[in-house]
Amino acid sequence: MAEVALKLEQLETMMGNVQEDGLAHLATDTVHYNPAELYSWLDNMLTELNPPAASGSKVNNSFFTGGGEYDLKAIPGSAICRRSNQFPVDSSNRVVGTTVTTTTASESTRPLILVDSQDNGVRLVHALMACAEAVQSSNLTLAEALVKQIGFLAVSQAGAMRKVATYFAEALARRIYRLSPPQTQIDHSLSDTLQMHFYMHFYETCPYLKFAHFTANQAILEAFEGKKRVHVIDFSMNQGLQWPALMQALALREGGPPSFRLTGIGPPAADNSDHLHEVGCKLAQLAEAIHVEFEYRGFVANSLADLDASMLELRPSETEAVAVNSVFELHKLLGRPGGIEKVFGVVKQIKPVIFTVVEQESNHNGPVFLDRFTESLHYYSTLFDSLEGAPSSQDKVMSEVYLGKQICNLVACEGPDRVERHETLSQWSNRFGSSGFVPAHLGSNAFKQASTLLALFNRGEGYRVEENNGCLMLSWHTRPLITTSAWKLSAVH
């Protein structure tokens, strides 16, 4: 233990030196997990802080008589044992790597070993996973301690990893302290204008929404070929950004534009304004400018499952071709028992020529919290990484806040409040298939257009379009992030 004492002494000197850097809280708040690993932990701490050669420093007893968090008894014994089991291979590798030069602890000067933030990055991910596991097993004391550590480790990272870790840490903290506000589709904490701005910035900064809109529009356009009267029912109205491009394509199609009817469905506005009506007015303005006959109806619904086909004023299918569109909305129904089945039933009553669906490509709806956490950590890390190329930092921040809300809901909420229940294409395919839908393949036109669109984005070299069983996936490097698929009713229905 003499070596440990010496190391603690050196650490204390250094902590004193870096007081102004704000790392002092590391001196008081750190959690020691396993006495046997204390030596290696101290080694790592010292190398990270790159100390000057420490020689003959005063022993400061306050270090040993410090606050309760140094008291290892505060951490339940089983937690420590479990904790040490969690880094079986990695930590020992790290230990080997960094303690090679410190065989004799009586040295007062230590050779400097530069440890880059990679180690901290690995430590950060491990801390996040450990915290999630602690939360899952309701070990809230440990989880709380870990969340604090995550905060400090996150600061040592740069770029995407820091932001992702911060959002996940905040979401974990909310879960631990049960601070999450009811995260329903209506987020009353933000005003509508602010929400709109986040959405618009997200729309402009990265290609995800544009990809979704353009690929869905292409499928709808092809399905509407030759039809004189068309009707689109949009489950994800938002600001109506998808429809100008479709209306323009319809205006210029061969044979002239059809008569275009749009039914927009969305959640109620926080300030009770008739925001859907406003969107309709603006779209009508556009339609008049480009000479497309336009009709609009807006519906406010807390959940898509509240809809009935009778509300939609459907006209006979001989006169009007209908398309149903849903961009990032269907997954919200999965938390409500019978929700998705009800909506599928309504869609079947509508008898659309095409049902376009865009969803996130990841399984965030597993029964085990830790699995959901792991999947979403990978998913959002990739997503944030792709945002790094955005030229304007303000846009980047807005987009990150937009995504951060999803992370918060995913991690901090449970039951009906947890609406971000993403599922993969294969899971959705099963659902659609067993409900009487068959896939409608998105053609090569959609693929080509999507590829050109992605090439226009600033970091076009990272984005890829992939075709998967007739569906189009947008990937960042090799990781698919969103999928556009199109469905039609099987002949039986």
Place this chain on the structure above:
Amino acid sequence: MSKKRIGMVEKSNNKRQRVNLVPEFSINDHHDVLVEILRRLDGPSLCSAACVCRLWSAVARNDSIWEELCFRQVSPRPSLSIRSVVSALGGYRRLYFLCIRPFLARLPKILWSQDQLQLSLSLYCVHYYERIYVGAAPPSSLMFLRMPVNVV
């Protein structure tokens, strides 16, 4: 206005005769000819031409010149209905500056075809909608097309 110039010619018998010379031609007097010439220029040259003088700048605002530029090398030739849509959305000159020029700058090797033009038109339409929706030109509209340092 062309001025008739009267010149003096020395003849062999030392008499001098008045001769009508060819009237002076100034391109600035013939806007339609100027438009025809400008219509055949490429993008950068057209932009330079528009900076020559106030008259040329005004003439260069003729949308048919920019229409020609946008449709060059696009086959098959797009239908005339496009013209009414584009002029409703703000005209060809705007379309060129907002969408087509950044598009070509970002993807210089791309074969400019009907598909590319349609995509540009869609983006132009979205931009128009964003302007009427937000009220003023939103700062980020079509921002993704602009390169960080655009010296074009």
